[in-house]
Amino acid sequence: MVRWLSLAALVWAAPASGEDCQTAFAGTTASPEYISLVEAYRRGRPLRLGAVRAAARLGHEALEPFVKQLDPARMGPCSHPCIEAMALLHTDTAIHHVENGAWPEAFGHFELGQKLSRKVGQRFQRDWALAVALYYQGRIFAGDEEIGFREATALFDDAVDLYPADTEILVAAGAVWEWSGSLPRGESGHLKRAERLYARALEQEPRLAEAKLRYGKVLEKRGHFEEAVQRLEELVALEADHHIIYRARMALGNLAERRGLPEAAIRHYRAAIELEPDWQIGYLALSHARHTTSEREASRAALEEALLLSDSTQSSWWEYELGMSERAEPLLSSLREALAH
């Protein structure tokens, strides 16, 4: 069993950059076993997996006193790859626990990862916060709705405070509140919160397509149809990613239907289908719009096209709902890879 309590002294020792972890932490009170785990993790695959498994075997009871002692206020600056390795080791250990349904154990490791991440460079700190918040957001769609939302919003709140002009963080944070506010049981305050975050992102970067799309969608969800149409039409005029333009077209179609303009809706849905002919929802929307205009045969034909398409994650609204959560793993991977350099 690793002697966790001795680790606190290791963190405060602020090792010099460039050394390996064994050398860097020599003479500290950190346990040699723990330093070995960190060093193994830092060296990369295949040792990394073994280090995570070994860390995961540590009980929550053993970790908790250490987490309490790791007081950021008492820690000086100690940027060092070994500290980054520690932060990521605990983050991966937390993920390992989540995948085994052991949330209480995971919380302790995430907490430790967060505290450690704040002791290193700002880039690492920012990417860690975004990656883990996105990871939690992803858990919402993996069945851990309550925990995922609670933890993601808590992390995003911190990240937005720390990086108020970071458009990626602002949009990602907005997506979580938008998801929650869009649920049948959702609170309208959540949509307002999303709207504010997207608006802040657009203040920073007025042509940011993802923020424009989401801002328009939230305006629509809040019933501000005219303003939503204006924003989305601006987006369609931009040369943006065609996935985003597809969604803007779909949203414009939906808005047209809500405003009693089925022919305009049909035009938007057809334009959307041209952009993404393999995505099912465009045909379904077209089929419904044709149905409402009493074009029953055309409605059925569109539906038949929809039913011919195979399942694809992108083809549904999934991707929009997931927000940027699929970026969590690539972000964590790039942090891991950077350890070796």
Next chain:
Amino acid sequence: MVAAFIIQPQIPLFRATTEIVQVDVYVARGGRAVLGLGASDFELFEDGVLQELDLVDAQNIPVHIALVLDTSSSVAGLGLSHLRDAAIQLMNDLNDEDEAALISFSHHLKRTAELTRDKNRVRAAINAVEAKGATAWHDALFVGLKTLENVEHRPMVLLFTDGMDTYSWLREEQMLPLVEQSQAVIYAISRKERLPMELGRGHLARDRARRAARSANAKRTRLLRKLTKTSGGRFIETDTTENLGPIFSAILAEMKTRYLLSYQPREPIREGWHRLEVKVKIRGVDVHARRGYFYEKKR
């Protein structure tokens, strides 16, 4: 319960001059079907006007059933196994002339069996369904209704879902007009939403989540009740998927004991919604019948 429709092959709604309206009615006392009624036992009012009725022998008219089954990830495991068994049993209970289609849905919609008399084809499709993804029952019900759009007689949708709809394109308020415009009788079975488990980190958050889940469940069931009642069908809520087999079989038995009332409207039919009211001249019975029908001229 009632399916009201005009006998006009290939035409879902009314047309021309000699429209006949058929209304599918279920009469029950204490939850059991009341059998042996004649046309003179019924009174049917269209827009408040009493109509002259005939009773069609529904026993020999095949049922056309669209099975619309939730195969999202929340059904995975034993739930899916129960669902498959129940659907297979339903196929076994159908007559040779009855037709069935299978629509399975998560956030993706699949019609894995077209409307067919070949029950083996539907059985094979049932056995092949897998559970994954999110729930989009609004969209799936639309597919079910469209699948039955050109069916002349006794169309019915049997919808099973166990989750709240968060991924449909079609919004809640778009569902009622679709049901009003369809001839199909809709039966919906829903497994109650499971309340969030204890996850630690505070009673307040947990209690809030449980209240939210209860409220969401109530909202979902309200919509399903409204849609099924409008169609003349019924909504059944169950705690477990274990009893889906008996529920499916009971629904089919109910469908088979319905009365089919037929009449030629006394007034020329105008476009739009026509309110229906069906009464039975016997005390103490429940009457399930479509609340109206929507007529539009073919464009």
